[in-house]
């Protein structure tokens with residue numbers, strides 16, 4: 234198995250705060266992994282650093298065999314990595330289909346001239362993009378007629394799915410999902426978990442989740458990395474991580490009521 | 498949706514179906530009749546404009562609306578314009594400002610980048626033709642002032658046609674020039690820097706009269722050539738026939754009135770088509786995406802710098818051709834036209850009409866331009882003619898002539914804009930024709946209604962978190 238994403242001693246600071254502290258992470262191609270840790274541990278910051286939204290102060294990030302340090306976020310996306318956001322960031326006043334079409338930006342070859350002159354090539358690429366967007370809409374489990382709705386009018390659970398469809402439209406090899414089941418009820422969470430597995434099994438996409446729901450984490454992850462105070466404190470299979478003394482302390486010590494690590 | 502939408506819809510429903518189309522046509526014919534009786538009637542002009550607005554709103558197929566609109570714009574206006582050339586002048590100005598508003602709308606409405614110096618791009622186009630289409634090149638070593646006007650020019654008048662594309666290129670280039678330094682700025686900072694940029698261009702126009710006299714300073718450049726009219730449009734026979742029709746002498750200058758009206762409309766039409774096509778393309782979606790959430794947009798692969806720069810360049814390009822045309826129309830260009838107030842005026846058109854909405858922006862431009870050059874001026878004129886007469890104000894009993902000149906409506910131009918804007922922001926902040934309305938209209942045809950059961954999907958909505 235080859236490594237698709239590798240972080241070596243990555244450090245990200247905000248002023249005096251070390252949000253990510255010399256973190257090493259490796260993700261195998263075709264795996265499903267989770268990054269867990271208490272709130273404020275630095276998980277989202279790790280995603281932001283990987284996707285180029287933040288520049289790390291130190292360390293190296295390699296994706297698909299090449300260093301991606303210094304690349305802009307859109308260039309990184311073009312190389313086959315895409316993500317969703319913890320606090321859903323859809324384009325609210327665009328329709329669901331248009332949202333997905335923006336995700337397809339790097340995959341749509343049309344030019345401004347083609348658009349103005351309505352060339353055959355433009356029409357074809359536009360039509361193909363629309364069909365693909367419609368297909369993705371269904372693929373993530375959204376109803377057919379949803380495409381023309383404004384994104385902001387959708388219920389929360391559906392918005393999360395649109396965000397996944399939008400990310401899929403960029404044809405990623407690696408998908409980073411930031412708390413994709415937050416705010417979902419148990420049935421929604423269950424069907425979302427099935428979707429994540431389907432992405433890997435059917436599309437061969439490497440999936441990395443930041444997740445708070447321990448049932449989901451233990452159920453779906455092949456490997457888990459645990460972050461606390463910006464540092465990686467443990468790593469391993471679900472069974473290994475569950476027994477790790479530092480992990481238990483990190484969770485039970487400070488967040489006993491809010492999060493539980495016991496799973497049946 | 499809003500109360501407005503439903504209440505207007507009820508009124509507009511009488512214009513549906515073939516009967517409705519006929520009704521709209523009758524309305525247009527009625528207005529035309531009023532105008533043939535009195536070509537100078539302000540009421541007639543307002544009704545004519547209302548007929549155009551009505552045609553946009555009525556529930557008819559686009560082809561029918563287009564046909565009705567074309568009849569008014571291409572036949573009624575020119576016919577009446579033969580009798581009252583002012584109507585053509587208004588039409589031309591509306592076309593100019595609607596095009597500018599559409600250009601600004603690309604930057605502010607589509608891409609969400611607040612630009613308070615937009616008029617600078619119009620100035621670039623106008624000064625480009627002002628310099629090459631006038632005799633200024635012979636005076637570059639002279640101190641600014643009024644020069645002897647020669648009966649010949651350094652460059653042939655037909656170069657005007659060359660300078661239409663050149664104006665577009667020059668304005669687009671200036672747009673990119675402005676775009677680079679402001680790429681990293683947002684919101685307030687962006688507004689301040691673009692405002693400064695607009696002023697820089699105006700100040701340059703004011704001061705580039707030394708060391709070499711390029712702009713002739715505050716005095717401005719004149720005369721500027723107009724493109725040569727084809728000979729068959731100015732034959733004595735044609736002019737005689739037209740004079741007979743119009744009941745007044747028609748000369749070559751009147752023919753120019755028609756030329757500028759039609760050519761202005763053509764540029765506006767092309768601009769509308771381009772704006773629409775871009776809006777519904779990958780580039781248009783990218784603009785909307787960076788307006789909505791630039792972090793999400795860049796994370797989806799939209800390059801921020803390039804997308805913003807194209808917005809500035811394309812938005813600016815729209816005003817380049819109009820700048821050239823405007824310079825030829827006025828035969829005079831001076832820095833005064835390109836003040837900050839002019840930039841704000843165009844922004845008002847965009848906001849009044851509906852940010853991001855193409856029909857809205859055109860309508861906003863028409864309303865503001867009509868208020869500016871027609872309605873308020875006409876009211877002032879009527880007031881001053883009343884002041885000459887012996888009559889008194891009804892009910893109050895005060896003679897008109899004692900009314901202080903301070904109450905002249907034309908003096909309250911800015912006041913009316915302010916009032917209009919405040920009222921709009923209170924009662925209809927999304928503008929006259931909101932972008933979303935236009936968007937939903939677009940989809941009216943292609944989406945069949947979704948059965949409720951299907952909409953719910955397989956996941957139940959979470960009421961607590963859905964906003």
Ligand SMILES: Nc1ncnc2c1ncn2[C@@H]1O[C@H](COP(=O)(O)OP(=O)(O)O)[C@@H](O)[C@H]1O
Nearest residue numbers: 247250252270271272273274275276277278279
């Ligand atoms: N843009 C930022 N500026 C300053 N501090 C930040 C920024 N983003 C995150 N932080 C801080 O970094 C730490 C880690 O945050 P985050 O990565 O969001 O945690 P998590 O996702 O694990 O809950 C927090 O203390 C947070 O306040």
Ligand SMILES: [Mg+2]
Nearest residue numbers: 276277278319
């Ligand atoms: Mg987080």
